[in-house]
Amino acid sequence: MSAGANEAHGNGESGAAEAARRARRASRQLAMLSDQQRNDALLLAAERLEESEGQIVAANAEDLRAAEPLVRAGTMSQAMLARLHISEKSVADMAERVRSVARLPDPLRRKLNQTELDSGLVLTKETCPLGVVAVVFESRPDVVPQVASLALKSGNAILLKGGREAAHTNEALIGVWIETLRESGMSADAAQLLHSRADVAELLELDRDVDLLIPRGGRDFVEIISRQSRIPVLGHGEGICHVYVHSAADFEKAERIVLDAKLDYPAACNAAETLLVDAAIAPRFLPRMVENLRAAGVEVRGCERTRAIVPSGVDAATERDWATEYGDLILSVKVVDGLDHAIAHIHQYGSGHTEAIITGDTGAAERFLNEVDAAGVYHNASTRFADGYRYGLGAEVGISNGKLHARGPMGLEGLTTYKYKLRGSGQTVGDYKSGRKFTHRPL
Amino acid sequence: MSAGANEAHGNGESGAAEAARRARRASRQLAMLSDQQRNDALLLAAERLEESEGQIVAANAEDLRAAEPLVRAGTMSQAMLARLHISEKSVADMAERVRSVARLPDPLRRKLNQTELDSGLVLTKETCPLGVVAVVFESRPDVVPQVASLALKSGNAILLKGGREAAHTNEALIGVWIETLRESGMSADAAQLLHSRADVAELLELDRDVDLLIPRGGRDFVEIISRQSRIPVLGHGEGICHVYVHSAADFEKAERIVLDAKLDYPAACNAAETLLVDAAIAPRFLPRMVENLRAAGVEVRGCERTRAIVPSGVDAATERDWATEYGDLILSVKVVDGLDHAIAHIHQYGSGHTEAIITGDTGAAERFLNEVDAAGVYHNASTRFADGYRYGLGAEVGISNGKLHARGPMGLEGLTTYKYKLRGSGQTVGDYKSGRKFTHRPL
Numbered sequence: 001m002s003a004g005a006n007e008a009h010g011n012g013e014s015g016a017a018e019a020a021r022r023a024r025r026a027s028r029q030l031a032m033l034s035d036q037q038r039n040d041a042l043l044l045a046a047e048r049l050e051e052s053e054g055q056i057v058a059a060n061a062e063d064l065r066a067a068e069p070l071v072r073a074g075t076m077s078q079a080m081l082a083r084l085h086i087s088e089k090s091v092a093d094m095a096e097r098v099r100s101v102a103r104l105p106d107p108l109r110r111k112l113n114q115t116e117l118d119s120g121l122v123l124t125k126e127t128c129p130l131g132v133v134a135v136v137f138e139s140r141p142d143v144v145p146q147v148a149s150l151a152l153k154s155g156n157a158i159l160l161k162g163g164r165e166a167a168h169t170n171e172a173l174i175g176v177w178i179e180t181l182r183e184s185g186m187s188a189d190a191a192q193l194l195h196s197r198a199d200v201a202e203l204l205e206l207d208r209d210v211d212l213l214i215p216r217g218g219r220d221f222v223e224i225i226s227r228q229s230r231i232p233v234l235g236h237g238e239g240i241c242h243v244y245v246h247s248a249a250d251f252e253k254a255e256r257i258v259l260d261a262k263l264d265y266p267a268a269c270n271a272a273e274t275l276l277v278d279a280a281i282a283p284r285f286l287p288r289m290v291e292n293l294r295a296a297g298v299e300v301r302g303c304e305r306t307r308a309i310v311p312s313g314v315d316a317a318t319e320r321d322w323a324t325e326y327g328d329l330i331l332s333v334k335v336v337d338g339l340d341h342a343i344a345h346i347h348q349y350g351s352g353h354t355e356a357i358i359t360g361d362t363g364a365a366e367r368f369l370n371e372v373d374a375a376g377v378y379h380n381a382s383t384r385f386a387d388g389y390r391y392g393l394g395a396e397v398g399i400s401n402g403k404l405h406a407r408g409p410m411g412l413e414g415l416t417t418y419k420y421k422l423r424g425s426g427q428t429v430g431d432y433k434s435g436r437k438f439t440h441r442p443l
Numbered sequence: 444m445s446a447g448a449n450e451a452h453g454n455g456e457s458g459a460a461e462a463a464r465r466a467r468r469a470s471r472q473l474a475m476l477s478d479q480q481r482n483d484a485l486l487l488a489a490e491r492l493e494e495s496e497g498q499i500v501a502a503n504a505e506d507l508r509a510a511e512p513l514v515r516a517g518t519m520s521q522a523m524l525a526r527l528h529i530s531e532k533s534v535a536d537m538a539e540r541v542r543s544v545a546r547l548p549d550p551l552r553r554k555l556n557q558t559e560l561d562s563g564l565v566l567t568k569e570t571c572p573l574g575v576v577a578v579v580f581e582s583r584p585d586v587v588p589q590v591a592s593l594a595l596k597s598g599n600a601i602l603l604k605g606g607r608e609a610a611h612t613n614e615a616l617i618g619v620w621i622e623t624l625r626e627s628g629m630s631a632d633a634a635q636l637l638h639s640r641a642d643v644a645e646l647l648e649l650d651r652d653v654d655l656l657i658p659r660g661g662r663d664f665v666e667i668i669s670r671q672s673r674i675p676v677l678g679h680g681e682g683i684c685h686v687y688v689h690s691a692a693d694f695e696k697a698e699r700i701v702l703d704a705k706l707d708y709p710a711a712c713n714a715a716e717t718l719l720v721d722a723a724i725a726p727r728f729l730p731r732m733v734e735n736l737r738a739a740g741v742e743v744r745g746c747e748r749t750r751a752i753v754p755s756g757v758d759a760a761t762e763r764d765w766a767t768e769y770g771d772l773i774l775s776v777k778v779v780d781g782l783d784h785a786i787a788h789i790h791q792y793g794s795g796h797t798e799a800i801i802t803g804d805t806g807a808a809e810r811f812l813n814e815v816d817a818a819g820v821y822h823n824a825s826t827r828f829a830d831g832y833r834y835g836l837g838a839e840v841g842i843s844n845g846k847l848h849a850r851g852p853m854g855l856e857g858l859t860t861y862k863y864k865l866r867g868s869g870q871t872v873g874d875y876k877s878g879r880k881f882t883h884r885p886l
Binding site for chain 1: 471566574790808812816817846861868869875876
């Protein structure tokens with residue numbers, strides 16, 4: 001088995017189909033491990049990551065060297081280069097995150113429900129791993145231990161395909177991980193790295209051996225993967241998040257939240273793209289808000305009413321702006337006529353990711369939280385909180401914009417499913433057609 | 444709004460896109476209704492169904508008349524004709540089922556989880572409706588009130604497309620439903636019937652206005668819908684269910700369960716297609732089992748070892764038999780070498796629907812329930828129990844063979860998702876980058 005693993009890991013001759021078949025086999029073993037066994041392996045992995053710090057940083061240096069000409073040629077951004085960089089501190093952080101995943105409660109064999117269907121016939125709905133999960137991601141190599149640890153904790157085998165620019169770092173990280181699996185007596189096939197774009201194309205067809213595919217990347221990337229995949233896909237196409245400043249908002253709070261939601265990390269999917277402001281307060285709120293945004297380097301694009309209030313320095317927003325995820329230091333601003341208008345705008349243009357209302361009026365806030373159809377609905381907090389770590393999920397394998405299976409940041413629970421266990425004593429359905437009644441008693 | 448509803452309902456001129464847009468609007472209202480309001484409407488619908496019995500049965504008589512020549516020509520089976528037939532008793536049963544859905548606990552606004560992220564910053568994971576659900580089904584008109592009641596109880600708008608053979612009956616049923624919605628002060632767009640195949644083709648593209656598509660029908664039908672749809676699909680392609688008679692089985696129980704699993708309703712997806720028998724007991728168990736199966740009209744196809752034990756009346760099973768859902772009075776039989784062999788066979792050929800072990804050995808049973816990767820794993824009970832009503836879910840919108848979102852019979856829970864509500868007091872993510880720590884305290 002380790003020879004097979006080396007093949008896929010080492011020289012990439014073996015394709016995605018063979019890797020997935022081996023992952024499926026490994027997943028059967030993983031599903032049977034105790035929480036203790038999975039946690040012990042995670043703690044060992046954290047230790048081995050720390051011990052391999054030098055080797056990981058050296059591999060990363062190779063990737064950074066290869067990136068230099070790309071940055072000079074302008075085909076790689078400084079931000080992407082920054083995300084690629086791994087320091088001694090980063091390795092220590094990775095190890096700590098792996099330990100924090102080990103500390104989370106066991107997501108497996110949880111009884112979700114138990115019903116006595118009849119005397120001596122008991123139905124139990126119980127969590128179990130999905131099986132094999134594939135994650136396709138770009139640049140950030142810290143995804144490797146993060147996703148691998150969530151997968152191991154939840155008893156899933158994992159197939160990873162990272163960006164070419166991080167190839168050496170990813171190899172070093174997965175190498176450490178596979179060594180740990182072996183040392184823990186587990187199949188090395190439980191975590192495998194795929195190598196080529198051809199592997200990804202092949203992967204999309206493998207719905208028999210891969211249960212879930214998570215693309216982490218830009219909108220177009222996710223869209224293409226979703227369209228082509230026969231495997232169920234969870235990911236997010238876009239994040240058009242709104243901050244709505246209600247007429248009863250505390251201006252100081254509103255300003256701080258808007259600035260955080262736009263500036264903390266503009267490229268993130270949970271950054272705000274549009275600011276909605278109630279007409280009643282817009283003349284008092286907008287001038288200073290726009291001034292502060294512009295001072296922070298944000299380009300502001302406003303509706304007609306916004307531009308009437310702040311005539312200079314605000315470009316005209318077009319219909320297209322409301323539907324755009326800038327991912328950059330740009331913010332569109334619209335004056336709305338109260339809560340219903342704000343909600344209607346959000347439902348028309350939002351992507352169902354994360355939406356915030358800023359108000360001192362609890363009734364308005366509760367209506368917003370109930371009526372807005374999005375994975376995250378916030379009162380008086382920045383949209384940037386939409387993140388697995390901040391939510392207390394330990395980490396995330398991705399963020400789902402869909403409504404099925406998992407919504408918002410996906411941690412361990414998104415990597416599990418359930419099965420119905422029925423324990424009987426010889427019952428047939430025919431018995432219940434000849435008069436016998438179900439008890440359907442919750443246990 | 445009611446004029447619009449009539450348009451789609453009455454003459455079919457309005458297409459699926461317009462129907463879905465109206466359903467989306469209706470779904471926003473439905474999501475805000477209280478449990479009481481939804482239950483009151485359900486109880487009223489049950490009453491109106493009973494009152495409309497004559498009208499429903501008359502509409503059904505029209506469908507039955509139209510079906511007669513098809514049955515004579517052999518293009519419609521007697522079984523299909525039987526499923527189409529609605530009696531006074533059937534209408535009473537429908538009404539009773541709608542009432543039983545009203546009695547179920549409210550699936551909405553359930554707190555799945557609550558975490559204090561920090562003092563004054565509380566995250567709540569709470570159930571909410573999916574929004575708009577479309578169900579495409581064949582023949583059985585009782586699907587209409589069953590699915591419509593589950594949708595209403597869970598706050599979802601519904602688009603239904605039934606088979607042409609049941610057109611009059613479906614129209615009569617949805618007519619009663621829509622009248623009830625109006626009488627209850629709800630939008631008539633909350634339940635709409637689509638009319639043509641063109642509507643279905645159009646529907647598959649409407650991923651913005653339809654959240655979930657459930658095809659109920661044959662394997663090829665589900666496969667085609669899944670391949671073409673941009674909307675997430677839950678359904679089941681096939682049901683290749685096994686009954687495994689372990690060496691420590693009680694023969695009498697095993698026989699009764701095998702006969703029930705094969706004979707109770709051979710066309711159902713939860714009927715058994717393959718019988719696995721441990722080699723240790725096969726010489727004693729198989730002769731009588733095969734005799735009983737054959738006496739009941741079942742064609743038996745066996746592996747070499749089976750045919751060596753029961754030389755006459757058993758055809759040779761080929762590789763293809765193990766992978767076939769007969770949906771008919773045919774059963775394939777294989778002699779296996781114990782639990783591991785049985786599980787390996789199930790994982791190779793099973794469809795992850797429902798798998799049963801018959802044994803008096805609890806250890807073997809527990810291993811089977813834990814290791815077999817299927818939506819239903821049964822000990823000493825017939826695979827035919829895999830059904831929403833029998834599971835105590837009240838009814839089912841379908842059965843899912845997938846592992847994501849819903850697995851096995853799907854009731855109300857499969858029609859809900861959740862949202863994360865975050866209630867803060869002005870928090871920004873920036874605060875937590877300058878030293879502030881999350882508490883992540885479960886509430």
